[in-house]
Amino acid sequence: MHRLFLKLFRRRSMERDVAAELAFHQAMAAAQGNPIPMGNATVIQEEARDLWRFTFVENLWRDVVYGARSLRRSPALAATAVLSLGLGIGINTGIFSLAVEFLLSEPSVTNARSVVSVRMGGSSHAKKEVVEFVRASGLFQDVVGENEEAYINWNDGAETRQIFAVQLTKNYFTALGVPIAHGRGILPQDPDEVVVLGNRFWRTRLRGDPAVVGRAIRLEGRPYIVVGILPADYRSLIGFGYSPDVYVPRYLDDTILALYARLKPGMTMGQARAGVAAVAQRLDQAMPEAFRYAEGIQVVAVGGFDRIKSETEMQTVGLFFAMLLIVAGLVLTIACVNVAGLLLARGSARRQELAVRLSLGAGSGRLVQQLLVETALLAFAGVAFGLMLRQGMAAAVEQVQLPLPLPIRLHLTLDWRVTLYAILLAGFAAVVCGLVPACRSVRQSIAPNLRREGRMRLQRGLVVGELALSLIVLTAGVLFLRNLWRSNAISPGFDIRHTIYADVNLPPQEYKDLARKRLYIGQALRELKALPGIESVAGARVIPFNAGDRFMTGLKLADTGKTVRAFFYWNAVTPEYFRAMGIRIARGQTFPDDTDAVTRTVIVNRTFAQRYLTDRDPLGRTFLWGDAKTPYAIVGIVDGTKNLSIGEDPQPQLYEDLARIDNDRTRIAFVLRSATLPGTQLQAVRAALRRAEPNAGLEVATLYSSIGLAFLPSQVGAALLGGIGMLGLMLAVIGLYGVMAYSVSRRTREIGVRLALGADRRDIARLVLASAAKLILIGSAAGLLCAFFLVKPLAMFLVPGLRPHDPLTFAAVAALLALTGLAAAWGPARRAASVDPMISLRYE
Amino acid sequence: MAKSDSPMLLQGTLDLLILHALQRGPLHGYSIAQTIHVLSDEALKVEEGSLYPALYRLELDGAIAAQWGVSENNRKAKYYEITKRGKKLLSAEQETWNRLSVGVQRVLARQP
Numbered sequence: 019m020h021r022l023f024l025k026l027f028r029r030r031s032m033e034r035d036v037a038a039e040l041a042f043h044q045a046m047a048a049a050q051g052n053p054i055p056m057g058n059a060t061v062i063q064e065e066a067r068d069l070w071r072f073t074f075v076e077n078l079w080r081d082v083v084y085g086a087r088s089l090r091r092s093p094a095l096a097a098t099a100v101l102s103l104g105l106g107i108g109i110n111t112g113i114f115s116l117a118v119e120f121l122l123s124e125p126s127v128t129n130a131r132s133v134v135s136v137r138m139g140g141s142s143h144a145k146k147e148v149v150e151f152v153r154a155s156g157l158f159q160d161v162v163g164e165n166e167e168a169y170i171n172w173n174d175g176a177e178t179r180q181i182f183a184v185q186l187t188k189n190y191f192t193a194l195g196v197p198i199a200h201g202r203g204i205l206p207q208d209p210d211e212v213v214v215l216g217n218r219f220w221r222t223r224l225r226g227d228p229a230v231v232g233r234a235i236r237l238e239g240r241p242y243i244v245v246g247i248l249p250a251d252y253r254s255l256i257g258f259g260y261s262p263d264v265y266v267p268r269y270l271d272d273t274i275l276a277l278y279a280r281l282k283p284g285m286t287m288g289q290a291r292a293g294v295a296a297v298a299q300r301l302d303q304a305m306p307e308a309f310r311y312a313e314g315i316q317v318v319a320v321g322g323f324d325r326i327k328s329e330t331e332m333q334t335v336g337l338f339f340a341m342l343l344i345v346a347g348l349v350l351t352i353a354c355v356n357v358a359g360l361l362l363a364r365g366s367a368r369r370q371e372l373a374v375r376l377s378l379g380a381g382s383g384r385l386v387q388q389l390l391v392e393t394a395l396l397a398f399a400g401v402a403f404g405l406m407l408r409q410g411m412a413a414a415v416e417q418v419q420l421p422l423p424l425p426i427r428l429h430l431t432l433d434w435r436v437t438l439y440a441i442l443l444a445g446f447a448a449v450v451c452g453l454v455p456a457c458r459s460v461r462q463s464i465a466p467n468l469r470r471e472g473r474m475r476l477q478r479g480l481v482v483g484e485l486a487l488s489l490i491v492l493t494a495g496v497l498f499l500r501n502l503w504r505s506n507a508i509s510p511g512f513d514i515r516h517t518i519y520a521d522v523n524l525p526p527q528e529y530k531d532l533a534r535k536r537l538y539i540g541q542a543l544r545e546l547k548a549l550p551g552i553e554s555v556a557g558a559r560v561i562p563f564n565a566g567d568r569f570m571t572g573l574k575l576a577d578t579g580k581t582v583r584a585f586f587y588w589n590a591v592t593p594e595y596f597r598a599m600g601i602r603i604a605r606g607q608t609f610p611d612d613t614d615a616v617t618r619t620v621i622v623n624r625t626f627a628q629r630y631l632t633d634r635d636p637l638g639r640t641f642l643w644g645d646a647k648t649p650y651a652i653v654g655i656v657d658g659t660k661n662l663s664i665g666e667d668p669q670p671q672l673y674e675d676l677a678r679i680d681n682d683r684t685r686i687a688f689v690l691r692s693a694t695l696p697g698t699q700l701q702a703v704r705a706a707l708r709r710a711e712p713n714a715g716l717e718v719a720t721l722y723s724s725i726g727l728a729f730l731p732s733q734v735g736a737a738l739l740g741g742i743g744m745l746g747l748m749l750a751v752i753g754l755y756g757v758m759a760y761s762v763s764r765r766t767r768e769i770g771v772r773l774a775l776g777a778d779r780r781d782i783a784r785l786v787l788a789s790a791a792k793l794i795l796i797g798s799a800a801g802l803l804c805a806f807f808l809v810k811p812l813a814m815f816l817v818p819g820l821r822p823h824d825p826l827t828f829a830a831v832a833a834l835l836a837l838t839g840l841a842a843a844w845g846p847a848r849r850a851a852s853v854d855p856m857i858s859l860r861y862e
Numbered sequence: 863m864a865k866s867d868s869p870m871l872l873q874g875t876l877d878l879l880i881l882h883a884l885q886r887g888p889l890h891g892y893s894i895a896q897t898i899h900v901l902s903d904e905a906l907k908v909e910e911g912s913l914y915p916a917l918y919r920l921e922l923d924g925a926i927a928a929q930w931g932v933s934e935n936n937r938k939a940k941y942y943e944i945t946k947r948g949k950k951l952l953s954a955e956q957e958t959w960n961r962l963s964v965g966v967q968r969v970l971a972r973q974p
Contacts, residue, residue, distance in 0.1 A: 045937070
């Protein structure tokens with residue numbers, strides 16, 4: 019420290035001082051006739067200078083300048099290296115950014131670490147009174163509630179649309195300290211009709227006009243004053259890029275809320291948990307329910323590592339990203355090995371230069387440093403290029419509208435974590451691709467009689483390693499491609515190709531009455547049925563893959579008197595539903611039309627019958643549901659459908675007649691079976707529904723596009739891993755090509771001799787191809803062996819029935835590698851065969 | 863080149879001698895050399911070729927501090943002064959030296 023300080027500030031005066039001091043010394047010695055011998059003044063000055071210099075830094079700087087100059091002399095090498103490393107680093111940082119966004123990002127609230135999500139009674143949401151109760155208990159600094167999955171009807175003056183709203187308690191913005199770009203957040207004293215806009219909604223639907231603050235927009239037919247607009251990089255409490263359109267005070271009486279609380283300063287998670295348990299016990303006394311609030315208590319952090327620790331879904335996502343990062347890391351290793359191969363070849367070309375420097379007295383450590391600096395230059399250029407790629411990918415990903423029924427906006431910012439990761443990768447790359455060639459070059463230069471290393475054993479070894487790595491990466495990619503294929507081939511149990519899906523959100527104020535809802539459904543069905551080209555129309559409470567209501571209840575069978583505990587997916591549909599969706603009725607019939615019968619009718623799927631009603635023929639059996647007095651009769655048995663994901667096992671299902679249930683919702687789905695391409699009918703369907711109720715929010719799409727969520731995991735997995743796998747293969751093949759081309763160019767003379775002695779050109783080509791084939795064979799064997807053990811844990815991400823150790827996958831991968839590898843060797847083989855013996859003998 | 867009749871100084875010993883010489887007060891380079899020469903009963907001669915690099919190194923390490931002043935014959939001279947850090951270093955080095963020289967003497971006093 020002291021040294022550095024002196025060096026920095028006193029360096030200038032040092033030289034002058036030394037000279038003056040030595041002069042004084044000489045004068046004194048002369049005056050006293052002193053016999054002490056005089057040293058060499060110049061030597062002393064030089065020694066002093068060495069002492070005062072930043073030797074290491076200055077050498078490094080000289081190496082950088084020299085390295086940059088020598089790289090500029092071989093632009094092809096530099097470009098290839100920077101490209102390979104850039105691709106490797108780009109893909110790694112890109113995936114790392116995704117992982118950071120999904121796993122580690124914190125919601126945009128002040129001091130996110132002190133905000134927790136609270137669950138009581140095992141339920142994610144609670145009544146408004148419960149939120150008030152917890153807040154009044156004074157356990158936390160503040161308590162807020164939000165319902166994040168609400169739809170609200172927004173009228174832009176011409177049309178009514180369904181948009182995504184968050185309903186919240188009015189202290190939400192102040193208690194959490196949510197940042198606001200324009201205007202302000204909702205305040206506790208605000209009236210009910212105020213709204214804060216999401217940034218994207220504001221930009222895309224309201225043209226990003228800041229003057230909208232203070233004006234009103236029409237939600238649910240009522241004017242709401244816009245008080246503020248959220249910033250573009252706002253992250254919601256749920257995370258995962260969930261970005262709703264508007265934030266409004268809770269406006270529906272029966273909306274339940276998710277609880278979030280801010281811890282008091284110094285409060286630990288343990289204290290919070292104990293406190294919530296105590297409050298929940300008092301809550302059980304004050305507001306008794308069928309369940310107990312004191313059970314199933316969870317207090318969980320809203321972001322960062324704590325969240326990963328406490329939520330199992332987050333752990334699965336985390337494992338998926340860990341797997342992706344490993345695979346991407348392998349690709350980067352391939353890229354590095356590639357560059358190492360290039361540098362090795364260059365090292366042997368530069369042997370003379372290094373030998374000269376060594377004989378002039380350069381230490382071999384200094385030469386290794388020099389060569390490492392060159393690699394580091396390449397690596398940093400690679401990082402720069404990689405980060406540019408990452409920016410491009412991030413922009414693309416942020417633009418892409420995922421085929422999801424939810425508003426997802428990711429913010430893949432280049433933050434310190436990503437930058438640090440990129441720099442670490444660059445260091446790794448510099449060492450991996452630099453150290454081996456550098457040490458080797460220096461050693462070879464010291465021992466010049468090792469010069470004829472004719473067989474390039476090290477380069478070949480590197481290529482074999484590269485091929486093995488790429489085979490592992492490819493195996494993962496092909497597995498996920500097969501997974502995609504497989505999950506596309508799995509039938510969801512209904513027709514998704516000819517079906518249109520409409521989601522209607524009726525204005526809740528006007529449709530409180532059950533009879534009005536039924537009237538509307540009847541009218542909408544008539545309007546839709548009248549459309550040309552529509553074969554069949556039905557209404558339903560939910561559509562598979564978009565939502566799923568599950569019941570666990572006791573069914574008391576009338577004939578045997580036994581009660582079975584059943585757990586099933588429940589839906590309420592109109593009689594035409596099965597025809598419109600293409601679900602086969604295996605036995606019996608659909609719901610009868612007489613709505614005044616005493617017995618209510620249900621239809622179950624075959625899994626339901628097989629699991630709960632095996633003792634007698636299920637058709638026609640009646641049961642009592644829970645405490646209800648009205649018996650239910652089973653009138654039909656249908657083939658089942660998938661409910662939430664394409665890979666799931668068959669689950670019991672039970673359907674009720676939509677016209678007979680006590681429908682509490684104002685949201686209704688319609689499905690239409692179209693005789694023509696469903697995409698062409700969307701406009702007509704929208705118009706027909708508009709005629710039935712002009713003020714309803716509408717979303718109309720083909721069923722295929724609206725069940726995108728079900729296919730997303732396999733699509734994302736296939737896209738990412740398939741892409742990474744192809745990149746890995748490409749890099750490995752470039753490496754193979756490089757080595758083959760280099761070896762052919764070094765053997766030109768030998769080939770010339772062979773040709774001159776009468777060898778057939780085809781034999782020469784075969785020679786080159788055979789040596790490439792040998793490398794591919796060894797690489798594949800090693801790669802297959804590693805892949806066999808490494809892909810085993812991937813089973814958890816695949817659809818059931820697809821085993822990671824599927825021989826077909828391995829065979830496909832090996833064949834792919836062999837074909838592309840031989841194709842890459844084809845060029846050098848051709849060149850070898852076309853060598854002119856005369857020219858090649860004069861060569862060198 | 864070393865044709866001198868005085869013994870070569872062990873590496874590091876010079877630092878010890880310089881620090882010791884400075885204990886009495888600030889001195890310039892020439893008088894440091896002289897002090898050592900005199901204190902050793904003219905047994906040790908410090909060449910300026912080793913003296914000044916040693917001084918600069920000690921200065922960089924913060925063991926001594928330098929300041930320009932006026933010498934006894936009215937000339938500008940650079941005076942060196944031992945610092946707190948230098949005093950600590952001195953006692954540590956002295957300790958090491960004592961142990962070393964005692965050890966060496968013991969070895970040499972006995973027959974192998």
